[in-house]
Amino acid sequence: MLRVAAINFLNPAPLMWDFEHAPLAAELATNYSLHYTQPSQCAAELLANRADLGLIPIASLTPELAVVPGCTIASLDEVRSIQLIVKSPHTLSTVKTVSADTASRSSLAYAEILFRKFANNHPAFLPAQADPVAMLQQTDAAILIGDPALLALERREQIEAEVGPCEWFDLAHEWHTRTGLPWVAAVWAVRPEALGPPRLTAAKLVEDLEASRNHGLLHIEELVEQWTPRIDLSPKVIRHYLSHNIHYVLNTDCIRAIKLFRQYAAEVDVLPALPDLRFL
Ligand SMILES: C=C(O[C@@H]1C=C(C(=O)O)C=C[C@H]1O)C(=O)O
Incomplete structure (x- = not known):
């Protein structure tokens, strides 16, 4: 049985389709045992050997983990759910403190990377829970991801009424503008030693994950219906998202983007170098 750490946001829903819906969910449950948590936790569990497969941030990839080809959480330009909110009159070059969603x-x-490489600034990042008003009351800027970022965008006026005017940066768009590449957030990563006969083979894992993604993308309307009561967003916003x-x-441009992201992150001393991406 493969222990799987999956992400508890709206955005991975299409990837998870077969694991959550008939006719394949019951059969998949004989090979995969899933649980849902925050992206940073998915990575922590995989790295601590408390999970065998995880949908993990690409920032957390290490040489020991193999990227499963096929699926990703990425964006070709605007993603909406990754917001860097900067309190006016600060700019990317003057921000001194940033509340960073844990x-x-x-x-x-x-x-x-945006601050250090492109704005010649080096603000302090302070770990914080995803609460935009509390974050912006304490620091010059805040980073929100996932569902809390989507919800904050909908409440933008209310948030600015409480903390003052802000500039909202879509980090995927900022990356795409500067590099011409997609913005990649997460991939399925596996401990390769957890696979192989008589257990699940690598080929079957790739096939199961890709089939689930393909089926999910064919059922966007059902996902919109299922998520509308679960999150305070309109069906239109969910559908577009x-x-x-x-x-x-996970196409070749996304793979180039992961490599460039890790190269820049190493250059500005944010992440260890990852010279070679290991694939399953
Ligand atoms: C698009 C998103 O990407 C997420 C952002 C991640 C990160 O910042 O580490 C990790 C996984 C993704 O699910 C999002 O959740 O909004």
């Missing part, structure tokens, strides 16, 4: 690993490193903002295919 759920994130990749977006925090993307923000560090799942079908346009998030990109689920």
Whole structure:
């Protein structure tokens, strides 16, 4: 049985389709035991050998883990759910303190790259829970990811009424503008030693995850219906988010983006170098 750490946000819903819906969920449950948590926790569990497979931030990839080809959580331009909120009159070059959502690993490193490499600034990042008003009352800027970021965007006026005017940066768009590449947040990563006959083979794992993603993308309307009562967003926003903002295919541009992200992150001393991406 493969222990799987999956992400508890809206955006991975299409990837998880077969694991959560008939006709394949029951059969998959004989090979995979799933639980859902924050992205940073998925990585911590995989790295601590408390999970064998995880949907993990690319910032947390290490040489020991293998990337499963096929699926990703990425964006070709605007993602909506990754927001760097900067309190006016601060700019990217003057921010001194940033409240950093503890759920994130990749977006925090993307923000560090944006500050250090592109804005010649080196603000302090302070770990914080995802509460935009509390964050912006304490620091010059805040980073939110996932569902709390989507909800904050909807409440933008209310938040600014409490903390003052802010500039909202979509970090995926900022990355895409500066590099011409997609923005990649997460991939399925596995401890390779957990696979192989008589257990699940690598080929079957790749096939199961890709099939689930393909089936999910064919059922966006059902996902919109299922998520509308679960999250305070309109069906239109959910539909657009799942079908346009998030990109689920780990193509060659996404792989180039992961390599460039890790190269920049090492250059600005945010993450250890990862010279070779290991694939399953
Ligand atoms: C698009 C998103 O990407 C997420 C952002 C991550 C990060 O910042 O570490 C990790 C996993 C992704 O689910 C999001 O959750 O909004």
